[in-house]
Amino acid sequence: MGKKMDHQLTLGEQVKIARKLKKLSQVEFADKCNLNIRTIQRIENNEVKPRLFTLRIIEEVLDIELFTKFDDDTESEELQKLRNVFEKRKQTRMFTFIAAIFLLVTTLFLILSGIPKHIWAPFIYLLFFADFIVIGISWRCPGCNCLLGDVFNIKYCSKCGLKFYD
Numbered sequence: 533m534g535k536k537m538d539h540q541l542t543l544g545e546q547v548k549i550a551r552k553l554k555k556l557s558q559v560e561f562a563d564k565c566n567l568n569i570r571t572i573q574r575i576e577n578n579e580v581k582p583r584l585f586t587l588r589i590i591e592e593v594l595d596i597e598l599f600t601k602f603d604d605d606t607e608s609e610e611l612q613k614l615r616n617v618f619e620k621r622k623q624t625r626m627f628t629f630i631a632a633i634f635l636l637v638t639t640l641f642l643i644l645s646g647i648p649k650h651i652w653a654p655f656i657y658l659l660f661f662a663d664f665i666v667i668g669i670s671w672r673c674p675g676c677n678c679l680l681g682d683v684f685n686i687k688y689c690s691k692c693g694l695k696f697y698d
């Protein structure tokens with residue numbers, strides 16, 4: 533671990549001072565941390581309580597030891613909890629993906645079958661709508677709750693830096 537920061541300072545002040553000592557702009561710093569610049573700004577302005585793994589990335593990049601009131605056990609426990617939530621959400625996301633394909637195939641079948649559209653369309657539309665609602669609610673980062681994109685290859689959240697896998 534690097535230089536210990538003054539515990540009298542707020543977390544945001546500690547980060548800002550350490551960043552300036554390293555002569556990094558917010559943009560450069562955000563880049564090195566693989567974090568969104570808005571996240572860095574919010575942390576430095578004490579607008580958010582960053583997740584512990586985000587703090588660890590910051591400490592690594594700035595070579596400092598930030599003063600926080602949490603210990604390592606709390607950290608790994610918290611991280612594990614978030615990863616478990618992510619796994620559950622990923623399963624839900626896979627289910628909605630399969631459901632969407634199934635609905636498309638069913639729709640195609642119904643169109644080709646010649647069954648009048650007004651009989652099945654409202655039902656199918658409702659199912660599509662429900663599927664999208666579930667995606668919108670569930671496919672979010674457990675760390676910052678932002679909507680996630682790619683389901684298959686996503687490894688970390690680009691907003692808060694939460695790593696979903698090691």
Ligand SMILES: [Zn+2]
Nearest residue numbers: 673676689692
């Ligand atoms: Zn996030």
